Amino acid sequence: MVLSDSADVKTFCFQTEQPSWFRYQAGQFITLQVEIEGVTHTRCYTLSSSPSRPVCLTITVKAEPGGKVSNWLHQHLKVGDHVQARGPSGIFSVQHSPAPKYLFLAGGVGITPLMSMTRWLFDQGRHTDVCFVQCARTPSDLLFRSELEAISARVSEFRVALVCERPNPFGAWTGYSGRLNQLMLELIAPDYFEREIFCCGPEPYMKAVRGVLQAAGFDMARYHEESFQVPVHVDAETRQHADEKVDATQTSVLRFAASGREATCSGTQTVLDVAREAGLSIPSACLFGVCGTCKVKKISGEVHMLQNGGITDEDVADGWLLACCSRPLGDVVLDC
Ligand code: FES
Known part of the structure; x- marks a missing residue:
């Protein structure tokens, strides 16, 4: 179902092909993957539906000037079409922060x-x-x-x-x-x-x-x-990172264990950049550490990660990192 909410806003309702229920927290987002003119685009959209009505998932999208995916959704996505999505993700939820x-x-x-x-x-x-x-x-x-x-x-x-x-x-x-x-x-x-x-x-x-x-x-x-x-922060809000250690002159080897690829990179390159150069496709969306789409598991080595809330402390402790905002500090092996 596609609903018109205003002149430039539409709500898209999704269901699974085989009847099933969606489980998520109110306020979470999904990462939508659509193919436009042969190119795959990924974008994050917060859900406007509630998990208390689980048979249907909805996103509400504004057609933005120059917005490749939002305009495509408005102009081309119709009832019966299929899209791929990852998630849900995010901790922006009253279920995560209960209060009176x-x-x-x-x-x-x-x-x-x-x-x-x-x-x-x-x-x-x-x-x-x-x-x-x-x-x-x-x-x-x-x-x-x-x-x-x-x-x-x-x-x-x-x-x-x-x-x-x-x-x-x-x-x-x-x-x-x-x-x-x-x-x-x-x-x-x-x-x-x-x-x-x-x-x-x-x-x-x-x-x-x-x-x-x-x-x-x-x-x-x-x-x-x-x-x-x-994120745009005023000076007073800018987070100070005591652990900033990026060294542009440092050369590291990044090895992707599951695919058997490896690449040499400098200290300024992100894991995502290096993976792309090595011909490996790690899914990504926001590219600044907020959506969590590019999360990959580290097997060994150290990285410097400047994320914006797209990964939990527990995941980091378990060895996960966000490829779009992590830079290798020496040789690193990843499980992808
Ligand atoms: S692409 Fe969004 S966190 Fe990396």
Whole structure:
């Protein structure tokens, strides 16, 4: 099934060929693999569906100008087509961070994981205290508005606030106007310091939210965000890596045990780059350590990995690494 949510947003519903149930956590993402003009493309999409309705998996996609895969999905994917997907992955989930009260901050189509979590919480019937703030350019760009308002009408602990940058041409708008700021946040959720915050949207939106929260002195350990764009951090936010040891002059040998290939590389090359040069295809999507698609197991050797949350500490302890953001420190053997 393909559903139109707004002028440039569609929801795609997937089922398995043989009837079966999907298992995942609300807010997780999948990595979709599609072939366009003979070239395979991979992209990460957060799920908008809830695991409490397991026969169907949905992604909600905005057609972006120049967005190769999103435009292809909008223009070509139709009922009955087959796609390949990996996952689910990710820890951006209320199931991973349980709390008595939540504040959901959605910017544009970044609403998808928050919608998944809202549907899941609603289906649990627990009446969790949620304040859901959706920010969009215009009222026509608001997504899932009637569903959110229906949940709010039935569950007193679930409140919705809609924020639009500007009204529709020739239309009236009686909700919050402008961009989300500290004053607006305090009006909408005066108790936001007591809430676990989940935020998803374009990087400038999340950067603005981080700025507001940091200026107010919010405990950022209780702030969670999801993004598939290259992270942009202000200087004060940039993580310091005491273990930075990349040596451009160092030469290493990377051996891929399962495929029997090996290659010589410099200290600045990533494992993914070297694998490609050696003719080996390791699946990848984001290329900056956030999605976990390129996870491979190390048999021996050391790497320097600068990841952005795409792998758990347990996986690292078990010898896994992300090929897109790991650089060999000396000779390394991988199980692929
Ligand atoms: S491709 Fe996304 S973490 Fe490597």
